[in-house]
Amino acid sequence: MDSGPNGRxxxxxPEAPSRPPAGAxxxxxxxxxxxxxxxxxxxxxxxxxxxxKRYPKAPVDSLAGVSFRVRRGEVFxxxxxxxxxxxxxxxxxxxxxxxxxGRALVAGVDVVADPVGARRLLGVVPQINNLDRSLSVRRNLxxxxxxxxxxxxxxxxxxxxxxxxxxxxxxxxxxPDDFSGGQIQRMMIARAxxxxxxxxxxxxxxxxxxxxxxxFLWEKIAELKAxxxxxxxxxxxxxxxxxxxxxxxxxxxxNLLALDTPSVLVKGMTGERTLDCxxxxxxxxxxxxxxxxxxxxxxxxxADVLDDPGGGLxxxxxxxxxxxxxxxxxxxxISGAGGRLTDARLGEPNLEDVFIHLTGRALR
Amino acid sequence: xxxxxxGPADRPTALEQLPHWGPWxxxxxxxxxxxxxxxxxxxxxxxxxxxxxxxxxxxxxxxLTQLGYARPGYQQVLFPGLVALAAVLTGLQSTAxxxxxxxxxxxxIEDRLLAPLPTGAVAVEKVVFAAMRxxxxxxVMFPVGIWILGSIPWQASTAAPVVLMVVLGALLGAAMGLIxxxxxxxxxxxxxLTLVLTPLIFTGSSQYxxxxxxxxxxxxxxxxxxPMTYVSxxxxxxxxxxxxxxxxxxxFVVAVVSLVVLMVVGMAGxxxxxxx
Numbered sequence: 001m002d003s004g005p006n007g008r009x010x011x012x013x014p015e016a017p018s019r020p021p022a023g024a025x026x027x028x029x030x031x032x033x034x035x036x037x038x039x040x041x042x043x044x045x046x047x048x049x050x051x052x053k054r055y056p057k058a059p060v061d062s063l064a065g066v067s068f069r070v071r072r073g074e075v076f077x078x079x080x081x082x083x084x085x086x087x088x089x090x091x092x093x094x095x096x097x098x099x100x101x102g103r104a105l106v107a108g109v110d111v112v113a114d115p116v117g118a119r120r121l122l123g124v125v126p127q128i129n130n131l132d133r134s135l136s137v138r139r140n141l142x143x144x145x146x147x148x149x150x151x152x153x154x155x156x157x158x159x160x161x162x163x164x165x166x167x168x169x170x171x172x173x174x175x176p177d178d179f180s181g182g183q184i185q186r187m188m189i190a191r192a193x194x195x196x197x198x199x200x201x202x203x204x205x206x207x208x209x210x211x212x213x214x215x216f217l218w219e220k221i222a223e224l225k226a227x228x229x230x231x232x233x234x235x236x237x238x239x240x241x242x243x244x245x246x247x248x249x250x251x252x253x254x255n256l257l258a259l260d261t262p263s264v265l266v267k268g269m270t271g272e273r274t275l276d277c278x279x280x281x282x283x284x285x286x287x288x289x290x291x292x293x294x295x296x297x298x299x300x301x302x303a304d305v306l307d308d309p310g311g312g313l314x315x316x317x318x319x320x321x322x323x324x325x326x327x328x329x330x331x332x333x334i335s336g337a338g339g340r341l342t343d344a345r346l347g348e349p350n351l352e353d354v355f356i357h358l359t360g361r362a363l364r
Numbered sequence: 365x366x367x368x369x370x371g372p373a374d375r376p377t378a379l380e381q382l383p384h385w386g387p388w389x390x391x392x393x394x395x396x397x398x399x400x401x402x403x404x405x406x407x408x409x410x411x412x413x414x415x416x417x418x419x420x421x422x423x424x425x426x427x428l429t430q431l432g433y434a435r436p437g438y439q440q441v442l443f444p445g446l447v448a449l450a451a452v453l454t455g456l457q458s459t460a461x462x463x464x465x466x467x468x469x470x471x472x473i474e475d476r477l478l479a480p481l482p483t484g485a486v487a488v489e490k491v492v493f494a495a496m497r498x499x500x501x502x503x504v505m506f507p508v509g510i511w512i513l514g515s516i517p518w519q520a521s522t523a524a525p526v527v528l529m530v531v532l533g534a535l536l537g538a539a540m541g542l543i544x545x546x547x548x549x550x551x552x553x554x555x556x557l558t559l560v561l562t563p564l565i566f567t568g569s570s571q572y573x574x575x576x577x578x579x580x581x582x583x584x585x586x587x588x589x590x591p592m593t594y595v596s597x598x599x600x601x602x603x604x605x606x607x608x609x610x611x612x613x614x615x616f617v618v619a620v621v622s623l624v625v626l627m628v629v630g631m632a633g634x635x636x637x638x639x640x
Contacts, residue, residue, distance in 0.1 A: 055640070088640075091640055094478065095478070096474075096477065096478070096638075096640060097639065097640035098640065115483075116387060116480045116481060116482060117480070119478055119479060119480040120480045122478075124474075124478055126471070126474060128471060129471070130470070130471035130472060130474040130475060131472070131475075132472050132475065133470055133472060134401045134472075135397070135401070139400075143393070143396075143397045143400075144475055144479075146393040146396070146397075147390050147393050147394060147475070147476065147480070147481075148385075148390070148479065148480060149385030149389060149390065149393075149480070191475070
């Protein structure tokens with residue numbers, strides 16, 4: 001089996017041993033400084049080094065030299081706009097797409113040199129239903145396990161347990177076509193788990209799921225992580241990425257733009273913290289003067305008067321640091337101007353802001 | 365035993381459970397799946413493969429002969445040709461359409477492409493399974509032939525080469541289907557099948573002995589280009605040697621060479637579809 005820590009060959013030399021605390025969000029195309037954090041080869045579940053993919057006749061690379069590592073046992077979120085290179089990366093890692101250059105290892109196995117070995121160790125939950133329509137739910141699970149060499153007794157026990165666990169035990173004999181989208185998705189996860197993969201790839205798993213099904217999915221992913229399975233998940237859903245992922249990679253135009261924990265990525269966003277205030281003006285309250293006063297408070301970057309269709313007075317205050325700590329001084333300043341603060345909304349940047357900041361707003 | 369430091373700590377991976385599990389076993393497991401599905405629908409499958417040759421045998425072998433439009437010896441010509449037709453055609457239909465559907469609409473093939481065996485082996489399994497169906501279809505021709513025609517040309521001494529030729533014909537058809545199923549875009553498969561099947565059926569020397577086409581030279585040349593001709597002629601030579609036929613060894617050589625060429629082209633098409 002090909003397993004080598006020599007995967008570090010060709011990785012751009014990491015000059016800084018540790019990541020700068022906040023500025024991690026814009027390391028365009030180079031997140032090699034993520035690599036030295038993982039020294040123990042056994043702790044790496046997925047390793048991608050300078051991965052390039054150019055499709056025939058395509059004018060540009062779909063992947064332009066992407067490098068990252070997924071640690072064993074982590075949930076790794078893969079974010080990017082449509083056409084960013086997510087699916088290509090997952091396709092390469094799951095042996096379905098051949099890279100033009102670079103290396104990709106899953107559980108220590110080179111997916112190009114030994115695709116058969118890699119397939120034993122990875123599980124895939126695709127975006128679209130690819131269940132075997134000719135087989136019942138239970139047999140879908142059983143045959144999948146038999147392809148992977150799971151002994152008969154074990155696969156039957158495992159299938160029953162997984163059907164139970166995924167809420168499918170009441171209709172094990174039903175054909176996939178008779179089930180809802182959420183159930184199909186659960187079947188595909190259960191199927192992927194039949195051969196106990198070391199790394200599970202989920203491609204946009206919550207697309208089209210209702211809220212309850214989505215929560216169920218999130219629970220299951222958390223359980224898998226607790227059980228030691230590494231999960232790589234692609235998603236458009238920022239909430240999902242932020243909730244589930246230990247770390248998030250943001251990819252666009254074939255380049256890795258950022259890679260870190262959601263909280264560090266969010267912290268790296270500056271000038272996007274806001275406090276929206278609704279004010280009941282007193283007889284002497286002047287909007288412009290009040291805004292100017294608010295603007296002089298310590299830590300406030302800027303204060304704007306907002307249009308209020310209701311005819312009231314509203315301000316948006318851009319701040320630095322913890323937004324909540326500004327509520328009291330702002331309320332005080334407003335009452336100093338003769339008004340009364342009636343509502344305050346805290347605007348913290350979230351992963352979506354990071355995503356939009358890095359990838360832009362243009363439609364793809 | 366192989367140990368995987370990369371697997372989850374306490375859970376054995378499939379590899380650890382079965383260190384001797386190889387691509388062969390995976391291929392057989394996939395074949396078992398196909399047999400399971402066909403086995404469940406066996407009566408439907410049987411009806412599917414019997415119906416066409418049954419009518420061909422009845423109309424050409426029985427009705428036309430009884431009405432005096434075909435000479436009594438025509439059965440000797442027709443029967444081996446229809447066995448070849450059943451083998452090649454069933455093989456082709458058992459790969460072409462399922463592949464088109466599995467690659468485009470149902471994506472069912474993905475789970476097999478992600479199984480631990482080389483991608484090409486999935487194509488080989490498809491061909492082998494289709495050939496198995498085709499052999500059943502060809503075998504069914506014998507009792508049907510006896511039932512409709514009363515007797516069929518048959519020599520116990522050539523049983524083994526007959527079986528071999530039927531298997532070759534089945535594989536040839538399956539390999540043709542592999543090409544169609546992987547190169548033809550799904551929106552064109554219906555028209556392509558019509559455009560391919562009709563000429564294939566009627567230029568494969570199944571209803572006429574090839575050497576007797578001497579005076580329709582162009583049709584003889586066209587028929588010589590159809591690999592099915594060699595299966596029909598080979599079976600004719602083995603089962604009814606009194607009918608003029610292409611020499612059996614030539615039939616075997618051309619059939620094997622055609623099979624190799626068709627498989628190489630078909631596998632390339634399959635890999636192109638399966639791997640991005």
